[in-house]
Amino acid sequence: MTNAELNELKQRYVASGAASPDQHFADRAENAELWDADGKRFIDFAGGIGVLNIGHRHPKVVEAVKAQLDRVMHTCQTVMPYEGYVKVAEQLSRISPVRGHGKVMLANSGAEALENAVKVARAATGRSSVICFSGGYHGRTFMTMAMNGKVAPYRTDFGPMPGQVYRAPYPIDALGISEEDALHGLKMTLKTDANPRDTAAIVIEPVLGEGGFHAASPSFMKQLRELCDEHGILLIVDEVQSGFGRTGRMFAVEHTGVEPDIITMAKSMGDGMPISAVVGTDRVMDASGGNSLGGTYTGSPVACAAVLAVLEVFEEEQILAKSQALGEKLGERFAHWEQSFSCVRNSRHLGAMAAFDLVDGSGEPATELAGALCKQARQRGLILLSCGLYGNTIRFLMPVTIGDEVLNEGLDIIESLLSELS
Ligand SMILES: Cc1ncc(COP(=O)(O)O)c(C=O)c1O
Numbered sequence: 001m002t003n004a005e006l007n008e009l010k011q012r013y014v015a016s017g018a019a020s021p022d023q024h025f026a027d028r029a030e031n032a033e034l035w036d037a038d039g040k041r042f043i044d045f046a047g048g049i050g051v052l053n054i055g056h057r058h059p060k061v062v063e064a065v066k067a068q069l070d071r072v073m074h075t076c077q078t079v080m081p082y083e084g085y086v087k088v089a090e091q092l093s094r095i096s097p098v099r100g101h102g103k104v105m106l107a108n109s110g111a112e113a114l115e116n117a118v119k120v121a122r123a124a125t126g127r128s129s130v131i132c133f134s135g136g137y138h139g140r141t142f143m144t145m146a147m148n149g150k151v152a153p154y155r156t157d158f159g160p161m162p163g164q165v166y167r168a169p170y171p172i173d174a175l176g177i178s179e180e181d182a183l184h185g186l187k188m189t190l191k192t193d194a195n196p197r198d199t200a201a202i203v204i205e206p207v208l209g210e211g212g213f214h215a216a217s218p219s220f221m222k223q224l225r226e227l228c229d230e231h232g233i234l235l236i237v238d239e240v241q242s243g244f245g246r247t248g249r250m251f252a253v254e255h256t257g258v259e260p261d262i263i264t265m266a267k268s269m270g271d272g273m274p275i276s277a278v279v280g281t282d283r284v285m286d287a288s289g290g291n292s293l294g295g296t297y298t299g300s301p302v303a304c305a306a307v308l309a310v311l312e313v314f315e316e317e318q319i320l321a322k323s324q325a326l327g328e329k330l331g332e333r334f335a336h337w338e339q340s341f342s343c344v345r346n347s348r349h350l351g352a353m354a355a356f357d358l359v360d361g362s363g364e365p366a367t368e369l370a371g372a373l374c375k376q377a378r379q380r381g382l383i384l385l386s387c388g389l390y391g392n393t394i395r396f397l398m399p400v401t402i403g404d405e406v407l408n409e410g411l412d413i414i415e416s417l418l419s420e421l422s
Contacts, residue, residue, distance in 0.1 A: 001025075003037045022378070029056035032402035034383070043410040046383045047397040050209065050241045053268035053323070053352075054313050055399035061271045064309035068302050076296050077106075084304030088277075091311050092265075095250050096279040099259040103285035105278050106299025110240035110266035111139025113276035114203070116293055117262050118143060120280060121201035121234045124287035129199040131189055131233075133170040135211030135389050138203065138238055147203060149211065150389060166194040170204075172214045174346045174357065175389070179220045186227070196231035201262070206252040209241030212388030213348065213355035213395050221256040234261040234284060240276070241353075244268035245314060245400065248324035248351025255350065271310050275303035323400040326352040326407075330396055333411050343369060343422040354396040357388070365390035373417055382413045 001009075006025045024036040032055060034042040047053065054061070068084070077085050089104035096102045105120075107113050122128055130147065138144040140154060146161035148154050149170070155161065168189045171182035190196050202224060207215045216224075228235045237260040242252035244265065249255055251263060261284055266276030278285070313319065327349040334347030334356050343366055347356035358366040358373070370386040373394065377384040387395045394414075398407070 001037060006037055024378075031055035031057075032399045032406050040381065042378075042381050042383050043398075043406055043413075044383045045396055045398040045410055046385045047268075047399055048272065049267070049385065050246060050397045051267045051270075051272055052397075052399050053245050053401075054271055054310060054317070054319060055401040056272070058271055058309070058313055058401075060313050060316075061273075061306050061309040064305045065273065065302055068305035072301050074297070074300060077299055078291060078294050082301050082304075084301045084308065085299045088299065088304045088307045091308065092277055092279050095311075096263050096265075097251060097254055097259055098263055098279055098281050099261055100281045100283070102279045103282045105285065105293045106304070107266075107276045107278070107295065108274050108297055108300075109139070110238075110264065110276050111141045111144045112295070112298075113240065113264040113266055113278050114138045114144050114147065114238060115141055116278045117203070117236050117238075117264050117280070118201065119293065120278065120284055120288055121236060121262065123292070124284040125200045125232065125234060127198050127200040129164045129166060129194045131166045131168055131186070131194050131199060131202045133168055133204055133208075133211075135170045135172065135208050135214070136203070136205055136238075137208075137210035138240075164194075164198075168202075170208060170211065170214065171216060171220050172208075172212070174214070179217060182220065183223055183227075186224075190227075190231070196233065199231065199233050201234040201236045202228055203236040203238060205238045205240075205242060206256065207242040207247060207350055207353055210387050212357075212393040213353055215247075215252070215348070215350050215353075216256070218256040218258070221253065221258040225258045225260075228261075236260060236262040236264065238264045240264055240266045242350075244310070245319045245323050246351060246353045246397070248320055248327060250314075250320065252350060252353070269310060270303050270306045273300075273303040273306035275299065275307060317401070319400060320351075323352040326398075326400050326402070327354055329404075329407065330354040330411075333415075337415065337418060341418045341422050344418065349396075352396070352398075352400050355387070355393050358392045358394065365392035367391045369421060370394060372421055373414070376417050376421070377413055380413050380417070382410050384414070 093102040134149040136149040146165040168186035262280035337344040
């Protein structure tokens with residue numbers, strides 16, 4: 001079918017809240033390129049929002065998924081377990097920098113991982129409150145909507161939200177929130193709203209994803225860890241977007257030297273297969289009763305096969321080194337843009353988790369300019385995403401396996417648009 005025919009179906013049958021505004025329908029994809037239903041080519045700088053760190057349809061993952069399809073597609077792992085689930089658990093326990101020996105539960109999406117992380121934290125502590133951060137994003141289920149540190153569009157039409165979710169400021173220098181301000185804010189939250197004795201967990205993204213690609217410093221994370229230990233609160237790091245090699249380490253928290261009690265992960269762990277995980281210290285993960293965690297599809301055999309293949313690709317193709325190298329290339333180009341265009345500010349990257357802000361003449365967020373840049377990039381065959389509290393951050397989530405030629409072609413499109421639009 002053509003884009004036009006598919007758009008007609010979309011308008012008639014897809015719920016407005018779930019319908020993409022994009023008029024192009026993906027037909028096929030390979031590494032960092034996509035082709036739409038009419039055969040138009042796109043360079044993919046979005047990676048399905050951080051899902052494709054090793055590229056679209058990595059051949060090794062496709063092969064593993066096909067092989068699994070020929071064996072068993074589904075049993076429900078609580079009805080009859082299978083090798084893939086326990087092997088993935090073993091591997092995730094091995095690579096996750098949680099305190100002590102890690103145990104694992106698998107789920108289907110990032111939000112579901114966060115829901116389960118809160119469940120196990122409550123079971124392990126016997127406490128109920130959760131503290132999250134302004135600008136944070138954790139998903140679209142009810143608990144995760146309440147946890148998100150941004151109202152529109154996630155929460156706008158859906159209240160009331162579940163209770164006992166409290167918030168503290170995330171340290172973002174570019175928005176005038178220093179590390180000291182953020183720690184002070186957190187301590188105030190513990191005084192004024194969330195009694196430490198009732199607080200099960202503090203949940204933080206080591207690098208804000210939807211909130212604008214701002215990284216918490218090692219010293220902030222260390223002080224957070226100390227505060228958690230002082231009050232018997234569990235530290236949960238949400239690595240759904242920053243994990244699986246995006247920052248040049250397997251998990252962004254490894255840059256800080258801090259060991260969390262629980263890590264949530266999803267997105268690039270399955271290279272497009274829907275799977276997520278909660279990895280935590282065994283004492284925490286074993287706190288809830290038998291059959292208290294799971295779901296019909298959690299840790300499907302096919303998705304588990306994909307994860308095992310992804311982990312092999314990481315070793316064989318030195319994905320972490322590639323992520324680091326890509327970040328450096330992006331950093332160089334951003335530095336050039338900051339010098340050439342007054343609207344480009346605050347360029348930053350931790351490995352390949354890279355972004356810059358667009359500002360107007362008085363340094364205020366240029367939200368419309370960011371929208372125009374992404375829209376016009378798409379018209380020129382480049383898929384580009386914005387993010388951030390003000391929607392003025394341009395973020396880069398292309399596969400780290402992208403070739404230099406395609407990378408530079410995409411960056412050149414941005415550069416010419418910046419000179420036309422600014
Ligand atoms: C940090 C973080 N946590 C959780 C989620 C929710 O993941 P999902 O969309 O798979 O439910 C996201 C999604 O973007 C995310 O970036």
